[in-house]
Amino acid sequence: MTEKIKLQRPKGFFSKFDRRPGPVKTNMHYCPGCGHGIMHKLIAEALADFDMQQNTIFIAPVGCAVFTYYYFDCGGISVPHGRAPAVATGIVRATPDAHVISYQGDGDLAAIGLNNFLQAANRGENMVVFFVNNAIYGMTGGQMAPTTLPGQKTVTCPNGRSTVNEGYPLKVSEMVAALDSPVYVERVALSTTKNIMQARRAVRKALQNVINKKGFSMVEALSGCPVNLNFNAQEMNEFIDNQMMSYFPLGCLKDIADNRDPIKRPVSIYAKNKVKAVLFPQAVDGGVDAEFENPSELFKKERRIKCAGFGGQGILSLGMMIASMAKLRNFNVSWLPSYGPEKRGGTANCSVVLSRSEVGSPLIDSDCNLLIAMNQPSIDKYLPELKDKGVLLYDSSTASAPENIGNRIVYSVAASNIAEKMGSIKCANSVMLGALAVILRDYFLEKDDPQDFDRVFEEAILDCFSHKKNTIRLNFNAYYAGKKAALEILQSSTVKG
Amino acid sequence: MAEKKRKIFSVKIAPQECKGCSRCVNACPKSVLKIQENINQMGYFFATYTGDGCVGCGACFYNCPEPGAVTIYEKSEE
Ligand SMILES: Cc1ncc(C[n+]2csc(CCOP(=O)(O)OP(=O)(O)O)c2C)c(N)n1
Ligand code: SF4
Ligand code: SF4
Ligand code: SF4
Ligand SMILES: [Mg+2]
Numbered sequence: 001m002t003e004k005i006k007l008q009r010p011k012g013f014f015s016k017f018d019r020r021p022g023p024v025k026t027n028m029h030y031c032p033g034c035g036h037g038i039m040h041k042l043i044a045e046a047l048a049d050f051d052m053q054q055n056t057i058f059i060a061p062v063g064c065a066v067f068t069y070y071y072f073d074c075g076g077i078s079v080p081h082g083r084a085p086a087v088a089t090g091i092v093r094a095t096p097d098a099h100v101i102s103y104q105g106d107g108d109l110a111a112i113g114l115n116n117f118l119q120a121a122n123r124g125e126n127m128v129v130f131f132v133n134n135a136i137y138g139m140t141g142g143q144m145a146p147t148t149l150p151g152q153k154t155v156t157c158p159n160g161r162s163t164v165n166e167g168y169p170l171k172v173s174e175m176v177a178a179l180d181s182p183v184y185v186e187r188v189a190l191s192t193t194k195n196i197m198q199a200r201r202a203v204r205k206a207l208q209n210v211i212n213k214k215g216f217s218m219v220e221a222l223s224g225c226p227v228n229l230n231f232n233a234q235e236m237n238e239f240i241d242n243q244m245m246s247y248f249p250l251g252c253l254k255d256i257a258d259n260r261d262p263i264k265r266p267v268s269i270y271a272k273n274k275v276k277a278v279l280f281p282q283a284v285d286g287g288v289d290a291e292f293e294n295p296s297e298l299f300k301k302e303r304r305i306k307c308a309g310f311g312g313q314g315i316l317s318l319g320m321m322i323a324s325m326a327k328l329r330n331f332n333v334s335w336l337p338s339y340g341p342e343k344r345g346g347t348a349n350c351s352v353v354l355s356r357s358e359v360g361s362p363l364i365d366s367d368c369n370l371l372i373a374m375n376q377p378s379i380d381k382y383l384p385e386l387k388d389k390g391v392l393l394y395d396s397s398t399a400s401a402p403e404n405i406g407n408r409i410v411y412s413v414a415a416s417n418i419a420e421k422m423g424s425i426k427c428a429n430s431v432m433l434g435a436l437a438v439i440l441r442d443y444f445l446e447k448d449d450p451q452d453f454d455r456v457f458e459e460a461i462l463d464c465f466s467h468k469k470n471t472i473r474l475n476f477n478a479y480y481a482g483k484k485a486a487l488e489i490l491q492s493s494t495v496k497g
Numbered sequence: 498m499a500e501k502k503r504k505i506f507s508v509k510i511a512p513q514e515c516k517g518c519s520r521c522v523n524a525c526p527k528s529v530l531k532i533q534e535n536i537n538q539m540g541y542f543f544a545t546y547t548g549d550g551c552v553g554c555g556a557c558f559y560n561c562p563e564p565g566a567v568t569i570y571e572k573s574e575e
Contacts, residue, residue: 001572001573001574002572002573003570003571003572004570004571005568005569005570005571006506006553006555006569006570006571007555007558007567007568007569008565008568008569009564009565009568010564013564013565024539026513026514026564026565027514027516027563027564027565027566028562028563028564030562031516032516032517032518032541032562033516033518033519033520033562034562035562036562037561037562037563037564038559038560038561038562040562040564041559041561041562041564042559044564071564192524193524193554193556193559193560196559196560197559200559226518232519233518233519233520233523234519234523237523
C-alpha cells in the first residue's frame, strides 16, 4: 500500500501566516463560509501550479480582503479604496515582467473605484482583476452596494433596494466585455461544487493570460457573505444560484486572448536627466551651451512679464516667444496662459516669469516688470500691476496712451496697423516683438553681448514657428517691421526731446 | 489476468483549522462528513470524516474556505 496526498493546503499560501496578528497563524480572518476563502484557495493553488509566485504582485484595496498580504506567498500591497487598478497600472508599466493581480470587492470596484477600474480595463493593462461580488459592503457591516439585488435588504436599504430609487444592479462584466481592450471576461459563482470547479478553470485561464502578457482579464465571482446576509451555508448557495444569477448570469462574456499578441509597451524612463530631455526637448535652432549665464545685473531678481490683448492677436504666442528667448539663454521660465472660453475674440493674457534660480509663482497679479498690452482694456486692467519704473509697451493702433503712469516708462508702436499692411493681423505679435527688441536694448541689455541679444529674438521666432514653416517668413518680416517702426519713433522722440 | 489497481480515498479535517460552516458536509456527494459535537479552540463545532465511503472527489476540499482544513489522501493497493 502506498499513500499519497491528493489535495492539500495550496502552496501559494504562506505555510504560516506570521503577518496575521493574534494567536491564530494558520487560517484566515474571514467569517465561516465566506466566499473570499474559496476564491483565495483557487488563486493560491494556481499561483503554485503555474510557478508564478516569484514574479507576482497581489494588490488588494480595502474590503474584507484587504489583508491578502498575510496569506499569499508572493509580493503584496494593500491600497486605498478603489485604487487597486491604478496602483496595478503603475506597477505593470514600471515592471512589465510582473504578474499583477488586483483583487477587489463589489463595493470597492463598482462604487468608489469604478472609474479607476474601467480606465485600466480600457487601456488594456496587463493584469487580471478578480472581482468578488457578494452584493454587499461586507467589511463595513452590510451596506447596499451597486450590485445589491432589487428587493435585497441591507442596513442602508432596510426596506429592500428599490429600482425606482437606486436603479438596477450594476452589470460590471457586461460593461467590461463591451470594451475593445479586455481579452477575457467571465462570470462564475462560488456556490455549488460544479460552479466552483468552473471558477477554478476561469481563475487559471486569467492567470495564464497574465503570464502570457495578453492584456486585461477579469473574473467576476458571485460570492457569499453569509454573515451579513444572515444565511447558513445552504441558504447562501441558494441565494447565489437563484437570486444573484437571475441578475448576473454566469458564463464567458469574452475570450479573445488567442487572437492577441503579447503586449509590448515602450520602456519606461526613470533617469532624471532623461525624463527632463523628454519633457523639455532641446530647441531645434539656437541656444547656448549649458554653462552660459546672462551677465546682466538686472536678472539678479526674477523678471515678470505680462502680455495681454484680444484673443486671436497672438498674445499667447508672443508670450511663448519671450519665454523661448529665456529658455534659449538658460533661464528657468514659466509661461501661464489665461483666456476666455472662446477661441477668437474675448480677452487673453499670459504671464511669463524668467529667473536664474527657481521660478516662484508663475502667476502675475502684481510686481510686473514689463506689460505688453495690445488693446485698451488690457492697459486699463493691468497697468496697476506694473511696478514703479516698469515698462509698458502698447499697440497704438488699438489703444491710446494712459494717464497717471507715475514713474513707469511707456512705449508704443502701431503693431496691428503694420501687421494688417503686411497682409495678416495675426503677425501683430511679431511686430510687438520687434519693437521690444529695440526698446529693451538700453533697458535690459546692460553687459549683454548686443549681437547675441539680436540673435536670441530670431532664434525664438524660429523656435516658436518651427512647426508652421510657412509662417516663419511672415513673422520675420513683421519682426523687422516692428524694429524699424520702433527705431523711427525713438529717434523722432529724441530729436524732439 | 492483470487486476486493476484499487484506490482507496480518505479525508482528514484538521479540527483547529475548521470554522464549522458546513459547506463540506453539504457538498459531499457520499454524505460521509458531519459536524460533530465538540468545539475547537476557536469555538467552532468542527467537521469530521465519518471514516468510510470517501471517493476522493475533492468537493469538500474546494468548497472549504479555509486553507488547510481539508486534506484528501489516496491509497493504492500494490
Ligand atoms: C476612502 C474610503 N471610504 C470608505 C471606506 C470604508 N470601507 C471600507 S471597506 C468598504 C466597502 C467594502 O465592500 P466591498 O468592496 O464589497 O468588499 P467586501 O468587504 O464586501 O468584500 C468601505 C466603504 C474606506 N476604508 N476608505
Ligand atoms: S463580512 Fe462577509 S465578506 Fe467579509 S469576511 Fe465575513 S462573510 Fe466574508
Ligand atoms: S472527497 Fe468527496 S467523497 Fe470524499 S469526503 Fe470529500 S466530498 Fe466526500
Ligand atoms: S467547509 Fe471547511 S471550515 Fe467549513 S465545516 Fe467543512 S472543513 Fe470546516
Ligand atoms: Mg462586497
